[in-house]
Amino acid sequence: MTDRIARLAGIGFDQGARTIIRGELAALPPGGRLGVAGDHDALLVHLSAWCRKEGHRLEIPPAGTSSVRAWITPGPTAHVRWARAERAGGAGVSGVVSHPPAHWGLAARGALVEPGGPPAPFDLDRKEVVWADLAPALYAQAAARQWDPATAIDWEAGGGLPAEVEAAVVQVMTYLVENEQAALVVPARLLARVHPHFREVMQLLAVQAADEARHIEVFSRRATLHGAELGTSSVGGRASLTSLLAEPDFSLASFLLSVLGEGSFLNLLSFLHRHAPDPVTRRIAELAHQDEARHVAFGVAHLAEQSRRDPAFRGRLRGAIERRHDLLADTAGLNEDVFDALTLLAAGSWSPAAVAEGHAVVQRLQADMFEGRRNRLVRLGFPPDEAAELSALHTRNFM
Known part of the structure; x- marks a missing residue:
């Protein structure tokens, strides 16, 4: 079974629902869908807007047919910015690189660094x-x-x-x-x-x-x-x-x-x-x-x-x-x-x-x-x- 269910009870997007959904999506196996079950009145409005922004496909079953109010299928453009991200070396001493790029800036060594951002002004960088x-x-x-x-x-x-x-x-x-x-x-x-x-x-x-x-x-x-x-x-x-x-x-x-x-x-x-x-x-x-x-x-x-x-x-x-x-x-x-x-x-x-x-x-x-x-x-x-x-x-x- 590749589907998972995110059970939100009565909380909305401004109360932590987005955090739960993101966590469940991160654990979703390849090819799977995430069902969203919850009672908040504005859940579907906020969920629709969020899925468009993130590149996810949203399916809403007919009202009353299921306890799941929506299904999310991660789209091919989801998290594109992280797909192009790079690791800032490794977290330990063995992961120290010879010349860290300026755009890594203050990122922790070993972190996944989102592309873009201003270069940091550290000239002792070798x-x-x-x-x-x-x-x-x-x-x-x-x-x-x-x-x-x-x-x-x-x-x-x-x-x-x-x-x-x-x-x-x-x-x-x-x-x-x-x-x-x-x-x-x-x-x-x-x-x-x-x-x-x-x-x-x-x-x-x-x-x-x-x-x-x-x-x-x-x-x-x-x-x-x-x-x-x-x-x-x-x-x-x-x-x-x-x-x-x-x-x-x-x-x-x-x-x-x-x-x-x-x-x-x-x-x-x-x-x-x-x-x-x-x-x-x-x-x-x-x-x-x-x-x-x-x-x-x-x-x-x-x-x-x-x-x-x-x-x-x-x-x-x-x-x-x-x-x-x-x-x-x-x-x-x-x-x-x-x-x-x-x-x-x-x-x-x-x-x-x-x-x-x-x-x-x-x-x-x-x-x-x-x-x-x-x-x-x-x-x-x-x-x-x-x-x-x-x-x-x-x-x-x-x-």
């Missing part, structure tokens, strides 16, 4: 430009490891630091806020340009921006925790960060920010965790480090895939480093107040012997940053000697 196979796993990890500044940090712990040590913490936190504001703007700008078909990358960038917003909150809160005013912001530091905002290319922006800048920040956060003079600063450094490590991991994974596909891509990465170095050649580099603050945190006091040791520790920090950048560049396919050369050209402002 898989090789934005994708990394690690992105879905990193997003899942990021979503699972979000933390609340109000509960993850015991803001009452510590306190009572010597005035000069507290001032050093405040200066470092001021510097971190400045850098994290740049680190928020870059992924936020890129996020708005990524085609939603690459949703895991879009989600990961959104979480990255949220991470940076949270870092700005906790660094600012620690800076003012004991009533101090914030420290200094140097022209050279702001110039270095502004140069990150000027890079429109997705891969090069990820390279300069995540692989080089945030990679160096991992060393800085590890330094702060080791030399934090109070539990609040130590906990902040620990939590921020776990977030920044994900940002670096995505940048490295994305760029490593590009480099494997196209060895000439490394030339573009080198060019980005050299252009930024030349742009910042006349700037002063790291804020001296920040350098002195780091030295004091490592030293613990202003005694000459302690300061000498603290200075040496900060020098080792910079050497660790250099080595970390060199190692990541090697992972991207650069020979070790070239990686060392390029690591040395990175901005003295760390980020």
Whole structure:
């Protein structure tokens, strides 16, 4: 039996009858008819108009001969627009296509996309430009490891630091806020340009921006925790960060920010965790480090895939480093107040012997940053000697 009956009782088209009929038609076997049984006074008027619009053939038996008031036979033009529709890839990661069309727009990946509609303004619309196979796993990890500044940090712990040590913490936190504001703007700008078909990358960038917003909150809160005013912001530091905002290319922006800048920040956060003079600063450094490590991991994974596909891509990465170095050649580099603050945190006091040791520790920090950048560049396919050369050209402002 290929016929089905849609039983509407007393509801009309403006009360859900159309939904029932559409559902029954969708389940109708090929060649079948759909009988419509219902008591609403305007049922046949509305049903006739709807069938003409949809391309269905309607037969109305003589009144009183059957409980079925009408029979619908799907016509050859029914749902023509869906016959010409296409799937927006597959719903899972394996269904990601290389170049989703602009008219897919905001359609969910795997959805049946009706033809027509305006093109969406997403210029980052090629898989090789934005994708990394690690992105879905990193997003899942990021979503699972979000933390609340109000509960993850015991803001009452510590306190009572010597005035000069507290001032050093405040200066470092001021510097971190400045850098994290740049680190928020870059992924936020890129996020708005990524085609939603690459949703895991879009989600990961959104979480990255949220991470940076949270870092700005906790660094600012620690800076003012004991009533101090914030420290200094140097022209050279702001110039270095502004140069990150000027890079429109997705891969090069990820390279300069995540692989080089945030990679160096991992060393800085590890330094702060080791030399934090109070539990609040130590906990902040620990939590921020776990977030920044994900940002670096995505940048490295994305760029490593590009480099494997196209060895000439490394030339573009080198060019980005050299252009930024030349742009910042006349700037002063790291804020001296920040350098002195780091030295004091490592030293613990202003005694000459302690300061000498603290200075040496900060020098080792910079050497660790250099080595970390060199190692990541090697992972991207650069020979070790070239990686060392390029690591040395990175901005003295760390980020």
